[in-house]
Amino acid sequence: MPKHFARRMKPAIAITARMIGVVMSGPLILDEVRAAAPWMDTSLPANQRANLLLSQMTLDEKIAMVHGFSGPCVGNGTNNARLGIPALHLQDGPAGVADGVQGVTALPAPILLAATWDLILARQYGTIIGVEDRGKGIHVSLGPMINLVRVPQGGRSFETFGEDPFLSRAMAAEHIRGIQSQQVIAGAKHFVCNDQETWRGNETTYVDERTLHEIYFPPFLAAVRAGVGSITAAYNGVNHYWSSESPLLGTKLKVMFGFKGFIDCDWGANFAMELAVNNGLDLEMPYDTRFSSPLQTAIQSNIIAVSQLDDMVRRIFLPMFQFGIFDNPPTGSITDIVTTPAHAQFAYQTALKGIVLLKNSNNLLPLNTNSVHSIAVCGSVAFSHPIWVGGGSAQVYLPYYDDPLSEISNRAGAAISITYDQGDSGGSITQAAKAAQMADVAIVCVGEQTGEGTDRSSLSLPSDQDSLVSAVAAANPRTIVVLYEGAGTLMPWNDQVAAALVAWYPGQENGRPLASILFGDANPSGKLPVTFPASAEQVPANTPAQFPGTNLQVFYSEGLLMGYRWYDSWGIEPLYPFGHGLSYTTFTYSNLNVGPVSSSGQVTITCDVSNSGSRSGAEIAQLYLRFPAAVGEPPRQLKGFKKVLLSPGASSHLTFNLDWEDLAYWDANAHCWTVPTGIFRIMIGASSRDIRLNGLFNVTSRIPSSAVANCALFQAATASSILGSNFRAAAATGRASRPGRWAPWWRGG
Ligand code: BGC
Helix, strand or coil: CCHHHHHHHCCCCCCCHHHHHHHHCCHHHHHHHHHHCHHHCCCCCHHHHHHHHHCCCCHHHHHHHCECCCCCCCEECCCECCCCECCCEEEECECECCCCCCCCCCCCCHHHHHHHCCHHHHHHHHHHHHHHHHHCCCCEEECCECCCCCCCCCCCHHHCCCCCHHHHHHHHHHHHHHHHCCCCEEEEEEECCCCCCCCCCCCEEECCHHHHHHHHCHHHHHHHHCCCCEEEECCCEECCEEHHHCHHHHHHHHHHCCCCCEEEECCCCCCCHHHHHHHCCCEECCCCCCCCHHHHHHHHCCCCCHHHHHHHHHHHHHHHHHCCCCCCCCCCCCCCCCCCHHHHHHHHHHHHHHCEEEEEHHHCCCCCCCCCCEEEEECHHHCCCCCCCCECCCCCCCCCCCCHHHHHHHHHCCCCEEEEECCCCHHHHHHHHHHHHHCCEEEEEEECCCECCECCCCCCCCCCHHHHHHHHHHHCCCEEEEEECCCCCCCCCHHHCCEEEECCCCCCCCHHHHHHHHCCCCCCCCCCCCCECCCHHHCCCCCCCCCCCECCEEECCCCCCCCHHHHHHHCCCCCECCCCCECCCCEEEEEEEECCCCCCCCEEEEEEEEECCCCCEEEEEEEEEECCHHHCCCCCEEEEEEEEEECCCCEEEEEEEECHHHHCEEECCCCEEECCCEEEEEEEEEECCEEEEEEEEEECCCCCCHHHCCHHHHCCCCHHHCCHHHCCCHHHCCHHHCCCCCCCHHHCC
16 A cells, blocks of 8 residues: 555544553553554654644643753653653763763774775764664764864864864764664764863854854754754853854754754753753753753743744654654663674774874885894883773773784784883883884884863873883884874974874774784775874964963964864975875876866866775875965865775776865855855865875856755855744844853843
8 A cells, every 4th residue: 555545544543531541550551552642653754743742742741851861871861651752862972882881892983983084984883883872772872073173182182083074074974874874863063163172161162154164064064964863062152152052053053054853952061041942952961950940930931932842842852753762762771782793893994994104114014024023012002001092971981902012912923022111201211212222123102092071281292202202213213103192293203213103092993903004914094184283383273362262262263274274374384284194005196187167066077096006005085175266265175085995006087076065165244155256276186285186177157056056055044034933033132141151040140
């Protein structure tokens, strides 16, 4: 029978008082009511089901939906036995199921995933998180984290996909699709500009409209387009409002981007209740301080319309219906073991593909086991204090300990002698240098474990690690450094060492992938998703007003010139540029072809990449765009990338499709995206500073033609267009006019 027939023939069943009485008497009968409830008709669209359910709810019941309760997860809703609504369980996070639960897979950190530039891996990564969440009875995965590495000091850099909005949005979309393919709601976070930890709960970021649209919004737009079910608002303020009460929630996420799911506040974030409701916050987490009786009172006193509350509840129900939480709820419990050998294998493969080879003088790597008979391994990070995962809400419990020293020893085998020195203080450094001098090769593992809540106090390696590297390198020119970092780090000894790699925070598979790369069982293919500065002064946010801010105000005055855009714009030579990463083979680029620009703004660009070396390897070809000079865009912006695996001598024909959105900049006067006319330059290469092919195209008339314009993006959204007639013009309710910024006004602050 066709679906629409089935739908029409199903009688609508109202919940009767008798049923309600029965249901309240015990969970067994719940199934009966659910079976009879009209909103359980799976042939209806999710929105209609949400409306049907909503129509049966009392004010008390609705209020109970929009704030947190205690429960097994880091965030919990409540169930409603009368109506058969399950309690929503929310758990971190971006690198695997977190918040202290065991029996899970500690995946490599998202920054490492970004270094793979591999969208298939990103999808699988999200899928594994979804599978494990579901196995533990979790409905919402609090990730991915799609803030950007604006400052390499950021304590949560490891949770992000790096400094570039294009790479970040591509990774975010796949991560989200993966999670949600398992009927788990993804929770993109933190909207917006939560790019530092220092004073994150108290500071306000000041950032201009164009920069927001071109740099900090794109990952969130991509998340919405990927169908993300929830978004967490940040702790920090943005342009006069706390993120959780910001008009950006409604005007941008909901109206302009078309987000249909729910927005929750970050855990215990500051916000004023009425402003937050009017501007688009839907769920208070994890507490019940404002979206409980204060909200109820405001509704009863006609300060807030009940339709506002309905919209909040509907938005929570919508992804619950979409992702099967009513129809096919997860049956697992939080203590179940959900990690599997296949997931561990995935962690290994991903870690392998995210390791970045920064330098490799005289092809010291891969190690030649015919000529290397002794290795001096040094550094506490190699054995006594390895770095697996970052700290805070993204910290995942490790199922086992796979340290670098043990795995280097295992892979080296009995024929190669290994020494180990921690090298963490003066005498110990001298000892490490002596051991290095006696060995054929020295491997020094160094790094810093960062986490949520604090930023790095400096971009240098902590304690005596720089001295250790310098001493070892002085003793043995065949020194290899392995960096365990979440973002760019100063490497004052860079010229002294023969080889350097970044292993990031690899997760549970730490030593094995590293040994595979060092000994050449695998060919490195990772590329930097962040810039490594040559000095602390080089970084874009290099004044106290920019970072960490003064008087709790942080000015994003570098504007569009964030990350590599800054270095390129000012002609500053970083230590290692964005997109850089070497291989044990070589690649050549040829045959660039830039097609015509269509009237709707599409350009097809093709080129060939060949493996010109002697072993098979993967190359990540990157396409950068330069806008016509008049519009004041940074000199190079990533607008495409392709990863290809090539055996020696093989070539691949790559196609990049640019769309009008790639050619547009945000016109802050007209408040919309605009494609400028003029000459655009295409640059394709192996990194942002290793451009191999150059081409041009010319935009001569207005793009796109009106027939294909993406209205949502061209529309200049205004505060008053959000949430219909109930919107109380929050933008006009300036926070400055309220008496106490730090205490919610309804508490008399
Ligand atoms: C973090 C979020 C996290 C939440 C729940 C907050 O402190 O900023 O990223 O999802 O806690 O653990």
